[in-house]
Amino acid sequence: MTGETGLGMVAADAAAIPLAARTRGLRKVYRGTVAVDHVDLDVPMGAVLGMLGPNGSGKTTTIRMLLGLVMPTAGEVELLGHRLPDGAAAALPEVGALVESPGFHSFLSGRENLLRLAAAEPHLHSGRIPAAVSESLERVGLTGAANRRYKGYSLGMKQRLGLAAALLVPRRFVILDEPTNGLDPAGTREVRSVIADLHAAGTTVLVSSHLLAEVEATCTHVAVLNQGTVVAQGELAELLDSGNAGLLITTPEITLAVDALRDNRIPARAVPDGVRADLTATTAPAVVETLVRAGVPVHEVRRDRTGLEDLFARLTEDGAAAEAAEFDLALPIPEEAR
Amino acid sequence: MDRKRTALTVAAAGTATGVVGLILLATPAGAGEQPPALPEISPEALVESVIKTEKIPAMSGAVEFTSDLGIPVPGLPQAGSGGEAAHVYTDGEGRARVSISQGGSERTIVHDGTTTWMWNSADRSVQKMVSGEHEKKTAEHKLADPATAAREFIGLMGKDSTITVDGTARVADRPVYQLVLTPKPTERTLLREVRVAVDSETRLPLRLEVLANGQAEPALRIGFTDFETGAQDASLFTYTPPAGAKVTESKPGDHKPSEAELKEKQNLFESIDGKTVGEGWDTVLVGKVPAELLTGEVKSGERGTTDPSRLLKQFGKEVSGPFGTGYVISSKVGTLLVTADGRAALGAVPQQVLVDALGAK
Amino acid sequence: MTAMTLGEIQRPDARRAPLGRLLRSELRMVLRRPRTLILVGLLALVPVIAGIGIWIAADASANSGNSVDEGLAGLVDGNGLLLPVFALVIGLNMLLPLTGAMLAADALAGEAASGTMRTLLLAPVSRSRLLAVKAFGVATVTLFVVALMAFTGTIAGVILLGGDGMMTMSGTTLPLGEALGRILLTVLLVTVQVWALAAVALAVSAWTEHPLIVVVVALGVVILSGVLSAIPALDWLDPVLMTTSWMGIPEVIRDPLPTGTLTEGVLRAACYIVIGYSLALSRMLSRDG
Structure with a gap:
């Protein structure tokens, strides 16, 4: 039931790659503004897919629709083989997600916040909750701050807690929206190592980011979004080779x-x-x-490390967009904050 | 999308259910129903059966009083806000209990056969009267009992009125005959007609409506909103004053007014202690007004009371005539004339009739 | 950071977390919110303060020999078991509706604003279930607060004002057991009325991400229906106004109990609860997480 079989099948039959997530003709209109249009996204089982795109390109909206948080105006979404929104109850327990800024209660400690989320996890046995929470805190290095109020957490600690929540239960599919937002270099490395571990365990990972280096370092696949549509997607190596190596x-x-x-x-x-x-x-x-x-x-x-950057610049058609993405390296701004 | 349709359905169904529920709550029982089919009855036979039915059977009922007189009248019970104005219980053996709620306070009158207890929650006083018949019923007490009020009215007015039966209706969810008393043309009155709803079974009047000339809605209406015959819990007709209540005892004849009643004395209507002039619809009550009321010497600092002299000036019109000078207050159903020398006349009549009545003195 | 191992999944086929677990977690969270705790504490003090006020006033009026007072307040002196009823009637004027509105505001609008609703939806907790859990939280805490007020009121009343049994507004005396029954009845009636307002507030709460808007709208509803019921020309509106039921609550200390008025109040509240929750559910199903 895990990604390991999925990976095997990828190798065996490329024509029928099992997909962790699949969207067709996805469209979302917010009060007359088209946020996302004609998005046909394929996330292969076992892949680490980096979702790239300048601010406002529709990354977060796509992810929110992928998770059933937002109802698409048109189009369909399949998550772990279940059509959304009806299949959400079946699919979501196996999906861990960190979407936008992490949402926690400021008056509860990190541990209490996780305990509360753990109580809502269908796959977690009640008796296992405290242990699962402790392990999850350990995994993101928050054990020391676990009993402090969330209110006093730094941006990085908040991000780690969000990651801990996404990894509370072993997942088949993990979706991380800007996971390194607010993290220091050490934190960024840890996130990379978590992603590598997940990948090694056969978990499918979708990482949205505007940090090209991060994507290039951790991802097997890439999807590039621009102005609400997918302008390129596929294996990272293939896409880079199509560029000028x-x-x-x-x-x-x-x-x-x-x-x-x-x-x-x-x-x-x-x-x-x-x-x-x-x-x-x-x-x-x-x-x-x-x-x-x-x-x-x-x-x-x-x-020549400029490969993905060149590709990105070319795909997003105007250099300014790539520059904006580059600029975000220094000044992380939560994307599409609504 | 499917979910959107579900959402709309849920919203529409739930809201409709709730709104229908609220409308049902707001609709008085029996509204919109066909008038019940009852055997024909002649007005004479109906009146006779009403006057004969002196004995009220064991029952309990809620009484509501509404008035639209055009001016506020102190001392008259107002329609209770969102509730019944009074509740009446009798055991059919002469024992009775009446609860009258007035704003935040309540009066309870219990007649246990030999003793009458009158409780007033406003000052926690209990008045005890050892007597089979207590003569001094307060205005409220009378009004709280539509059956007696209507029966007395029919007895008094019968011969000066044209009496008809105007079909049937439902009052307090019971089928009733609508008895209508219209003043004979010779009567000089402000009233157009009085409608009495007579219970088809017990022949008790269940509702009394007073309609003034030129008014579509009743100026006064007193009636049961709930009426059930049947044996009542005997404990309703016994009374033990609560600890801490001021109990005053009085015998008929040496009526000692309680503190609250003293307060009530400041009410103009209660203070007119006099005799009647004329009969029928143009009966006029003539009497003397305590002088201190007019000069406003009575302290009226207490909440809930109105200074009568100020009231006169506020609502009254200054008039003069053979009686001297004075103030006249007109409402839809009655007129009050108070002269500067302390005489007063009150009746459901135009002003001129009052002037005549005073002059006849 | 350590790699996670598969096989830790304990309930692999479960699609929903156990409801009891969710409800407990919700209550634990609501009762740890500082705002809630402050309000609960204040409300628990209301009966005590009212009791002390009446106690002092009674002393003063005993000296001046004048104790005529209209309404409930005048009956409470020396009649301590009425204090909880009095306190709840006072509370229903403003503080309890405020509590209901605030709980409802935090339940959905607050969670949406802080992003915590999203994490719950992703767990996943289905939208209708989430509303049920939230409604349960609001309802339970409301009941708890009202019962707490009655409890402190009864204790304060017996200690400060004393009295043997409960003197009703009808001038009868109820024995202790029956008096406690009346207090319990008041608790239930007041709770149902606060639930009605909270249901309306919850509907607003499902529509917005700003808790303050919810509180303002809910209190606006209260004030508006108070104004409407005060206008004599609009008397025909009274039977549908929420506040009509509230004003009928003091009837609970009449003897015999006027069941008609009180039942009508509960039914009216039920209508508002149905309207409020169906609108809230409708919005929950369609709103973006």
Whole structure:
């Protein structure tokens, strides 16, 4: 019943990939404003899908419809094989979610807040509640602050508690809307490790984010939203390959390097600290071998990290949107705060 | 979407149920029903059966009083806010209990056969009268008993009236005959007619309505809103004054007014202690008004009472005539004339009849 | 952060959390909210303060020899078992409706504003179930507050004002057992009336995310029906106004008990409860989480 079988099936038959979530023709109109339109989203079982998009692109609205919180104006949603909204009772117990800013009672402690949510969890046996809550707090590193009032929590602690609530029970599908919002670098790393653990256990994960690096580091799949529609989706590797993959080589002998690569029919050009080699027709080891043979001193070789950013910029059509996403790195703003 | 339709259905069904419930609560029982079919009866036979029925059977009933006189009248019970104005119980053997609620206070009158107890919650007083017949019934007490009030009225007015039976109706969910008394043309009165609803079974008047000239709605209405015959709990007709109540004892003849009744004395209507002039519809009550009432010397600081002299000036019109000068207060059903020298005349008549009555003195 | 293991699921086929567990959790939460606690404390003090006030006033009037007082207040002196009834009637003027409105406001609008309603919906708790749980919370806490007022009122009344049995407004004396029965009846009647207002408030609460709006609208309903019932020309409206039932509550200390008026009050409240809850349910089913 878990994602492990799902993963196996992905490999076995790509034509009929089991999906953790699927939307068709999703449309939502808020008082005359179209928030989301024609969204056909597929979340493969066992995948870690990163949902990207500039602010106001419809990420949160899509997630809210995926969870049955918001009724779509048109279109259909399938969650773990159950049609929403009727199948919500069957699907939601197996789904953990952190949507928008975490919602807790400020006058209760973190533990009490979780106890309250645990009481509402269909899959949790009453006798298991205290243990499940403690484990969940432990998992997000809040054990020390568990008995403090939520009111006194920092933004990061609130976010962690939200994560703890989403992971109160083992889930088949976990949806995290901006999980690293407000977290310090250490917290961000921990979230990444949680996502990796979930992935390893076969859980399907959907992460919405505007932090491209985070998506690139943790996701197997990507869906890019812009202006309320999905402009691209698929496996991360495939999408990146469709873009312009490259290798950045730091070297003092820039001219020598460019010449050596071009002699071997590898497109290359000079960049500030070295050379950028195009990987469309070759592989990284081939590039390095060519340079070493030509006697070029190679100080550092790395993948051109701008791949997803380029892709994102191209898909969202205007560079300003990508810049806005970049800007959010420094100033996290809760998306689509309604 | 399906859920939206469900939501609308739920809202519509629930709201409709609640609103219908509220409307049913607001609809008096029996409204809109066909008048009951009862055997024909001649007015004479009906009147006779009413006057003969002196004995009230064991019953309990709620009485409501409404008035639309055009001016506030102190001393008359107002319609209770959202409730009955009075509740009457009798055992058919002469024992009775009457509860009258007035604003936040209540009066209970219990007649246990030999003793009459009158409780007033406003000052926690109990007045005890050892006598089979207590002569001094208060105005409220009389009004609280529509059966007696209507029967007395029919007896008094019968010969000066044209009496008809105007079909049937339902009062307090019981089938009744509508007996209508219209003043004979020679009567000089403000009233157009008096309607008495007579219970078809017990022949007790269940409701009395007084209609003034030119008014569609009754100016006065007193009647049962609930009426049930049957044996009553005997404990209703015994009374033990509560601890801490002021109990005053009096025998008929040396009527000692209680504190609350003293207060009541300031009410103009109660203070006119006099005789009647004329008979029938144009009967006029003529008497003397205690002088201190007119000069306003009586302290009227207490809540719930009205200074009569101020009331006269507020609602009255200054008039003069053969009686000297004075004030006249007109309402839809009656007129009151108070002269400067302390004489007063009251009746359900135009002002001129009062002037004549005073002049006849 | 440790990886989670599958197989911890205890009730894998359950689609709903046990109702009793939800209700307990709701009550625990409501009774820990500081706002609720402050209001509960204040309301519990109302009968005590009223009792002390009457006690002092009685002393003063005993000196001046004048104790004529209209209505309920005048009967309470030396008649301590009436104090809880008096306090509840006073409370129904403003404080109890305010409590009902505030509880209803926090129940849905407050939870929507803080985002806690969303987390519950995701657990998942179905929308109709969530409304039922919330309605239960409001109703239970209301009953608790009213019963608490009656309790402190009875204690304060017996200690401060004394009295043997209960002297009714009709001038009869009820023995202790029957007097306590009347107090209990008052508790139930007052609770039902507060439920009616809370149901209307809950309907408003389902429509908004601003708890203050709920309180304002609910108190507006109370004030408006008070004004309407005070206008003689609109007397025909009285039977449908919520406050009509409230004004009938003091009837409970008449003897014999005027069951007609009191039953009518309960029925009227029931109508408002049906209207309020159906509107609230309707909105809960269609609102965005």
